[in-house]
Amino acid sequence: MAAAFDREEYHVDASIARALTLPPAAFVDPAFLDLELRTIFRSSWLLVPDRTAAEMRDDPRSLADLVSRRGARAPVSLLDAPLFLQRDWEGGLRAFPNVCTHAWHTLVQGPDRARTITCPQHGRQFDAHGRFVTQPGFEDCPGFPGERDHLQPFEVAEWSKLLFACLGKPAVSFDDALGPVRASLxxxxxxxxxxxxxxxxxxxxxxxxxxxxxxxxxxxxxxxxxxxxxxxxxxxxxxxxxxxxxxxxxxxxxxxxxxxxxxxxxxxxxxxxxxxxxxxxxxxxxxxxxxxxxxxxxxxxxxxxxxxxxxxxxxxxxxxxxxxxxxxxxxxxxxxxxxxxxxxxxxxxxxxxxxxxxxxxxxxxxxxxxxxxxxxxxxxxxxxxxxx
Ligand code: FES
Ligand SMILES: [Fe+2]
Known part of the structure; x- marks a missing residue:
């Protein structure tokens, strides 16, 4: 349930000379963090965390390297949400929930490269665009597959060796967010x-x-x-x-x-x-x-x-x-x-x-x-x- 916040208690004036900081509650209240996660963190371009140094000891590839080849994919976690990155066969980067649309098993268990993604639980298959391909047993279901049976993509962007995703609708385009950075370099x-x-x-x-x-x-x-x-x-x-x-x-x-x-x-x-x-x-x-x-x-x-x-x-x-x-x-x-x-x-x-x-x-x-x-x-x- 959405907590009610008194906007006045959190209001930060546009004028620096008049403004008060955010209140201490904004830094300790779990409900405010939930609000931030639902708003700011679902409408911003977030860096997808790279592989850890420990992971790179076994396989020295960074996350960007891991998904550089066509067809390659890798599971990632962003704010505790399970996602996977997929390089499609045309070279585009994509991101999807790492959750099967049938009964919600994890789809991609580790770095992988194959034509189709096969769910380990009951064998549902998806292509590199996240579209349902096939699953025996659903032959007599009217209207199947429907839109909900395909994986719903997240927006992604890549720049240099950095990979970004947005968990909802971005407030601004990636180019608008990162353009000034690039122009300064x-x-x-x-x-x-x-x-x-x-x-x-x-x-x-x-x-x-x-x-x-x-x-x-x-x-x-x-x-x-x-x-x-x-x-x-x-x-x-x-x-x-x-x-x-x-x-x-x-x-x-x-x-x-x-x-x-x-x-x-x-x-x-x-x-x-x-x-x-x-x-x-x-x-x-x-x-x-x-x-x-x-x-x-x-x-x-x-x-x-x-x-x-x-x-x-x-x-x-x-x-x-x-x-x-x-x-x-x-x-x-x-x-x-x-x-x-x-x-x-x-x-x-x-x-x-x-x-x-x-x-x-x-x-x-x-x-x-x-x-x-x-x-x-x-x-x-x-x-x-x-x-x-
Ligand atoms: S959970 Fe994926 S096929 Fe059933
Ligand atoms: Fe400092």
Whole structure:
């Protein structure tokens, strides 16, 4: 049953100077998480989680590699929902519920490649477009097969080595969501990206998924939380730090203190050129609601803040590295203490999580010049849950 929410209690004003943050209840109330899962997470493009490093030890292929051949398919799980990805025989990528239309057995048990999908329970067969093909025993059923006997497709998209699906009707097209990201990447060698499996790519962390996305959008905390010598605040020209809002996505970027740690300006669009020769340290994109794409001179670090259904105070944190420059990738910890910075954020989120749940947390305000990113995120969450 739909819980009733008082819209006023959750309202985030379009004006940053006037706006209050979302209330603490939005971060701890299971009913609000359910609402988000039914609204935001059914109308947004979500990254389909890649295979884990442990899975890749046995078979080094990434998920994108696994479904690259025509006819190939693989089971995946998105927000606890069982899906499978299918490369059809014409080369298109498709996604379907991994649930048989007869009596709901799991259809695809593991990576596979064959003309038809055969359900292990009673042998119903489907083609690579999810259409029912045959099943003995239904010869005398009028009107069979009907529309409900075919698998109902989800919308999917692929970009570089990343695969996306939408669990409902997308609020915006994939091109509208990801277009600004692509336009910012100039001539970076995306085709050369190679997945670098690491331990700890999947962790369940304290804190609601929004806390982590908020923290990601929060440049205000960098000189405080990441002030350790050799850390993030030291690596950046903080005065150059910018937040740009681009509809479904938001970009943060800054120049590096040491030009050796920045991008080759010839690879990025002209708008990032600096008359003083400074170089861009990173392009940090948040694609609403929960995908962070972090571009560095060595390649791409992907973070996903995945809600855990039923557990509003926990987040499944996914972290994948894809490198196009293996040498620079190997030295990334010497540029700034990537792992330390991650741990500083994890600790901060644990503390904020305690504050959120304390019963003492009032709704906050946003510092207009510092917190455009957090305000954009809160406002968008309000609009996509209760504001419509
Ligand atoms: S559940 Fe698939 S054929 Fe019966
Ligand atoms: Fe941080």
């Amino acid at each position: 100039g001539r970076l060698p995306l085709d050369a990206l190679q997945r670098q499996p690491l331990a700890g790519e999947v962790r369940e962390l304290d804190g609601n998924w929004k806390q982590h996305a908020w923290n990601y959008m929060d440049k205000f905390h960098i000189p405080f939380i990441h002030r350790k010598p050799g850390g993030l605040a030291d690596a950046l020209e903080l005065s150059s730090y910018q937040t740009e809002i681009h509809g479904e996505a938001a970009l943060q970027w800054a120049y590096a203190k040491d030009p050796a740690h920045g991008f080759d300006p010839a690879l990025l669009p002209d708008r990032f050129r600096d008359a003083r020769g400074r170089r861009v340290f990173a392009l940090w994109w948040l694609v609403f609601p929960n995908l962070a794409l972090n571009f560095y001179p060595w390649g791409l670090s992907v973070n996903v803040y995945m809600p855990v259904p039923g557990k509003p105070r926990r987040t499944l944190f996914l972290w994948y590295h894809h490198a196009w420059d293996r040498e620079k990738y190997a030295q990334r910890e010497s540029v700034w203490m990537n792992t330390d910075v991650d741990l500083e954020d994890v600790d901060a989120m644990t503390q904020v999580g305690r504050g959120v749940a304390s019963g003492f947390a009032p709704r906050g305000r946003f510092a207009p010049r510092e917190e455009e990113g957090p305000h954009w995120l809160h406002r968008r969450i309000y609009e996509r849950t209760l504001g419509g």
